[in-house]
Amino acid sequence: MITIKVRQNGPYRFEGDDVTVVDWNGQPYEIVKLPIALCRCGASKTKPFCDGTHSKAGFEAAEAAVPGSEDKPATQF
Numbered sequence: 001m002i003t004i005k006v007r008q009n010g011p012y013r014f015e016g017d018d019v020t021v022v023d024w025n026g027q028p029y030e031i032v033k034l035p036i037a038l039c040r041c042g043a044s045k046t047k048p049f050c051d052g053t054h055s056k057a058g059f060e061a062a063e064a065a066v067p068g069s070e071d072k073p074a075t076q077f
């Protein structure tokens with residue numbers, strides 16, 4: 001099972017043992033280590049992966065599934 005965590009003011013973090021990221025041609029990116037984080041701020045120099053630039057860029061996206069809730073692990077189904 002894969003859990004995708006939307007990080008507060010940060011990337012999408014994919015947690016799971018079997019994650020594959022492919023480009024538009026279906027070619028897989030090399031995954032060096034897990035978990036992986038995919039950029040959602042648009043500022044990463046290593047897209048589609050997050051390189052931490054969101055912090056320097058001041059990216060803000062704190063929407064939660066339940067408005068007003070704290071940053072905590074997503075519910076597992």
Ligand code: FES
Nearest residue numbers: 039040041050054
């Ligand atoms: S979300 Fe981390 S660099 Fe974009």
